[in-house]
Amino acid sequence: MxxxxxxxxxxxxxxxxxxxxxxxxxxxxxxxxxxxxxxxxxxxxxxxxxxxxxxxxxxxxxxxxxxxxxxxxxxxxxxxxxxxxxxxxxxxxxxxxxxxxxxxxxxxxxxxxxxxxxxxxxxxxxxxxxxxxxxxxxxxxxxxxxxxxxxxxxxxxxxxxxxxxxxxxxxxxxxxxxxxxxxxxxxxxxxxxxxxxxxxxxxxxxxxxxxxxxxxxxxxxxxxKRPKEPTSVLLQPNGGSTEGVVGARAVNLDNNGDKSDSELNNEVAARKRNFTLEDAGQRSTM
Missing domain, CATH: 1.20.120.1770 (Four Helix Bundle (Hemerythrin (Met), subunit A))
Structure with missing residues (x-):
C-alpha cells in the first residue's frame, strides 16, 4: 500500500x-x-x-x-x-x-x-x-x-x-x-x-x-495514518436466527482513529433497516 x-x-x-x-x-x-x-x-x-x-x-x-x-x-x-x-x-x-x-x-x-x-x-x-x-x-x-x-x-x-x-x-x-x-x-x-x-x-x-x-x-x-481495513460483520436478527444475515463493512479500531464505531453502527443499522423493509415488502406481495 x-x-x-x-x-x-x-x-x-x-x-x-x-x-x-x-x-x-x-x-x-x-x-x-x-x-x-x-x-x-x-x-x-x-x-x-x-x-x-x-x-x-x-x-x-x-x-x-x-x-x-x-x-x-x-x-x-x-x-x-x-x-x-x-x-x-x-x-x-x-x-x-x-x-x-x-x-x-x-x-x-x-x-x-x-x-x-x-x-x-x-x-x-x-x-x-x-x-x-x-x-x-x-x-x-x-x-x-x-x-x-x-x-x-x-x-x-x-x-x-x-x-x-x-x-x-x-x-x-x-x-x-x-x-x-x-x-x-x-x-x-x-x-x-x-x-x-x-x-x-x-x-x-x-x-x-x-x-x-x-x-x-x-x-x-x-x-x-494506517489505512482502513474492511472486513465482514455479521448481524443476526433478534432471536439469534441465522436467517437473513446482512453483510456490512467494518473497520477495526486502532490508535489512529481511522473510523469511529458510531459511523460503523450507523452504517450497519441502515443496512439492517433496508433489509427489514425489503423483507416486509416481499412478504406483503406473497
Missing amino acids: AMDGYRGFLALLVSALLVGFLSVIFTLIWVLHYREGLGWDGTGLEFNWHPVLLVTGFVFIQGIAIIVYRLPWTWKCSKLLMKSIHAGLNAVAAILAIIALVAAFDFHNAMNIPNMYSLHSWIGLAAVVFYILQLVLGFLVFLLPFAPLSLRAFLLPIHVYSGLLIFGTVIATALTGITEKLIFALKSTGYSSFLPEGIFANTLGLLILVFGALIFWIVTRPQW
Missing part, C-alpha cells in the same frame, strides 16, 4: 530514530563518564539508573510505540498484531520507568534526602501513574475483545489525546530532571561556568526535545 509523502516520512523516521538513539547514548556517556558509573548500592551510582532507564524507556521506547502504527511496512500485518506490539512496547517502557522510580526513591532514602518536593518529581510521578492507567485501560478496552463498540468509540479520542499528553509531559519531566541534576551536581564548581558536563547534559536535553518534536510531527500527519 502506497503512502503519501513516503520519502518525507522516511526521512523524519530515520531522523527520529537517530536522535532518539543518540539521546540514550548521551545519557549513558553522561552517567558513565561524568557521574562515575552505575550500581545498586543506595549511592549516587544507583541514582544514575534513573536517567538511563527513563530516557531509554519512557522517552525512546514510548516514542517508538506511539508511531508504530504509522510504519507502512506493518500495514499488511493484522490489527491485533500491531495492537499487541504497541501494548508490548508501552509495557516495557512502564517497567523501566517503575525501576527508575525505585532507584531514585532508594537513593533519596539511603542519603536522607526528602522525596517529592520538586516540580520535577511531581510531574514525573504523575506521568508514571497516568501512563500505567493508560496502559491498563488500553489493554482492557482496545486489546481484549470484550469492550462494546460504543465504549471503544467513546474512549478512542481520549486514549489518543492522553497518550500524546503523557508523552509531552515525559519530555518536560526529562528536561526539568536534567536541569535539576546539574544544579545539584555542579553547585560547588559552578553550573554557570559552562563546564563540559553542563554543556554535554544540556545537549542531551536538546536531543530529547528534538526527538519529541519529530514524534509529534510524525503522529499528527493525517496522510501517514
Whole structure:
C-alpha cells in the first residue's frame, strides 16, 4: 500500500530514530563518564539508573510505540498484531520507568534526602501513574475483545489525546530532571561556568526535545495514518436466527482513529433497516 509523502516520512523516521538513539547514548556517556558509573548500592551510582532507564524507556521506547502504527511496512500485518506490539512496547517502557522510580526513591532514602518536593518529581510521578492507567485501560478496552463498540468509540479520542499528553509531559519531566541534576551536581564548581558536563547534559536535553518534536510531527500527519481495513460483520436478527444475515463493512479500531464505531453502527443499522423493509415488502406481495 502506497503512502503519501513516503520519502518525507522516511526521512523524519530515520531522523527520529537517530536522535532518539543518540539521546540514550548521551545519557549513558553522561552517567558513565561524568557521574562515575552505575550500581545498586543506595549511592549516587544507583541514582544514575534513573536517567538511563527513563530516557531509554519512557522517552525512546514510548516514542517508538506511539508511531508504530504509522510504519507502512506493518500495514499488511493484522490489527491485533500491531495492537499487541504497541501494548508490548508501552509495557516495557512502564517497567523501566517503575525501576527508575525505585532507584531514585532508594537513593533519596539511603542519603536522607526528602522525596517529592520538586516540580520535577511531581510531574514525573504523575506521568508514571497516568501512563500505567493508560496502559491498563488500553489493554482492557482496545486489546481484549470484550469492550462494546460504543465504549471503544467513546474512549478512542481520549486514549489518543492522553497518550500524546503523557508523552509531552515525559519530555518536560526529562528536561526539568536534567536541569535539576546539574544544579545539584555542579553547585560547588559552578553550573554557570559552562563546564563540559553542563554543556554535554544540556545537549542531551536538546536531543530529547528534538526527538519529541519529530514524534509529534510524525503522529499528527493525517496522510501517514494506517489505512482502513474492511472486513465482514455479521448481524443476526433478534432471536439469534441465522436467517437473513446482512453483510456490512467494518473497520477495526486502532490508535489512529481511522473510523469511529458510531459511523460503523450507523452504517450497519441502515443496512439492517433496508433489509427489514425489503423483507416486509416481499412478504406483503406473497
